[in-house]
Amino acid sequence: MMTSSNDDKTGPHTAGAHPRHRADPAASEASTRLMKGPEADAGGPAAVNIRSLTVRKGKKEVLHGIDLKLRPGSITGLFGPSGCGKTTLMRSIVGVQKIHSGTITVLGAQPGAKALRSEVGYVTQAAAVYRDLTLEQNVRYFARLYGAGAERVRETIEAAGLTEQTEQKVQSMSGGQASRASLACALVADPKFLVLDEPTVGLDPVTREELWGHFRGVAERGTTILVSSHVMDEAGHCDRLVLMRHGVILQDTDPAELLEATGTSTYDQAFLSVITEGVAA
Numbered sequence: 001m002m003t004s005s006n007d008d009k010t011g012p013h014t015a016g017a018h019p020r021h022r023a024d025p026a027a028s029e030a031s032t033r034l035m036k037g038p039e040a041d042a043g044g045p046a047a048v049n050i051r052s053l054t055v056r057k058g059k060k061e062v063l064h065g066i067d068l069k070l071r072p073g074s075i076t077g078l079f080g081p082s083g084c085g086k087t088t089l090m091r092s093i094v095g096v097q098k099i100h101s102g103t104i105t106v107l108g109a110q111p112g113a114k115a116l117r118s119e120v121g122y123v124t125q126a127a128a129v130y131r132d133l134t135l136e137q138n139v140r141y142f143a144r145l146y147g148a149g150a151e152r153v154r155e156t157i158e159a160a161g162l163t164e165q166t167e168q169k170v171q172s173m174s175g176g177q178a179s180r181a182s183l184a185c186a187l188v189a190d191p192k193f194l195v196l197d198e199p200t201v202g203l204d205p206v207t208r209e210e211l212w213g214h215f216r217g218v219a220e221r222g223t224t225i226l227v228s229s230h231v232m233d234e235a236g237h238c239d240r241l242v243l244m245r246h247g248v249i250l251q252d253t254d255p256a257e258l259l260e261a262t263g264t265s266t267y268d269q270a271f272l273s274v275i276t277e278g279v280a281a
Contacts, residue, residue, distance in 0.1 A: 045108070047072040047193055047224040048093060053102035055088055062088055064247045066102070070193075070226060075219045077238035078228040079271065085247040086228040087125070090195050093226070094122045107192055118146045121186030121194045125201065127178050129185055131171040135162055138170060139184050146189035153188060160184040160214060176207030183214065194218060196227040200234065212237040232267035243274055250274050 046069035053066040063085050070076050078086050091097035093104060095112020104111050107119055129138045135157065143153050157166055160180045165173060170181050179199055186194060196215070200208040212234065219225050219239075227238070235241050236255050243251040251258065251274050259265065262273040 045072075046070055047107060048226070049103075049105045050093070051103045053089075053092060053104060054100045055085075055092060055097060056100045057088075061100070062247050063092070066249060068242065068249065068252070070224055071240070072224050073219060073222050074239040075215060075225045075227065075237065076240045076242060077235055078226060078242050078244065079232060079235060080230065080244035080250075082230055084244045086230075086244060087197055088247075089244070090122075090197050090226065090228060094120055094195055118189045119192045121189065121191035123182050123186045123194070123196045123199055125197050127170070127182045129170050129178070129181050132169060134167050134169050135173075135181050135184070136166045138181060139188050142185045143188045148188050148190070152190070156184050156188045159187065159217070161210070174207075176203050176210065179203065179207075179211060180214065183211075187218065191223060193224045194226070196225065198228050198230070200229060200231070208234065232271050235267040243271060245275065 048068070048070040050066055050068040053063055053068075054061060055063040066089060078089065080086055088097060092099050093106060093111055095106075095110070095116075106113075106116060109115050130141070133141075136153065139153050139156055140150075143149070143156075157163060160183055162177065162180055162184060165177055165181075168177075170178055173181060183196075183199070200211055203211070208231075215225055215227065216237070235258070238255060240254050241251065241258055242249055243253075253261070255267070258267070258270045262270040264270040264273055
């Protein structure tokens, strides 16, 4: 729905330098439990199905054989340091990134297909709204693109918690309000799949918590959400976690299992443990 010119800058990577699992029985057992992930046991078709995805930028390979499934109606957190490939993966899923090989299906269709235009919402790192227009004008504009009426505009603004800001210009909003304005523009089409690229970056802890509350409300209404972040503290808000580094998926698990299997008490410690153990997808 919304696109941005912000390209992912992948971190240092050399051929053959992917982390590999060490031959430690305890670590092997933990990694097996982690890599199984909740999706492995989930019934029904996946909302998103990715197989052997490879992306190159120039001569450099930036995503290396990604396999991933997203369960309908869930919040999947895509975590990893800046430059690990999160944005490139998201852009591939919504159909604005050229892929080298592999397959992606989104709600049963190819990424970027015409049939998905009102089914997929994409909120980029940079707020994709008109800052010199009011919130209502912005949401109405996107509503017209997808044939949504005035009642849907009102409902979406209310759901985003911005009723009092309806006539306020985006340029005068706080950072958190502007983020929710972008979210409202993406939600007005009532998408079945929502992609959020670091929506809480630069926001204070209270505002971040409020936004995650909105994300949860959207998911509870049946929308599948993929949200990226490099702030591991936010992992607890997700149903499922995908940890990335250097263009590969290190772990595909859930929050409780990540902490239990790594024997850590915080998500930051857990991610560092995963890197130290060198567990690769």
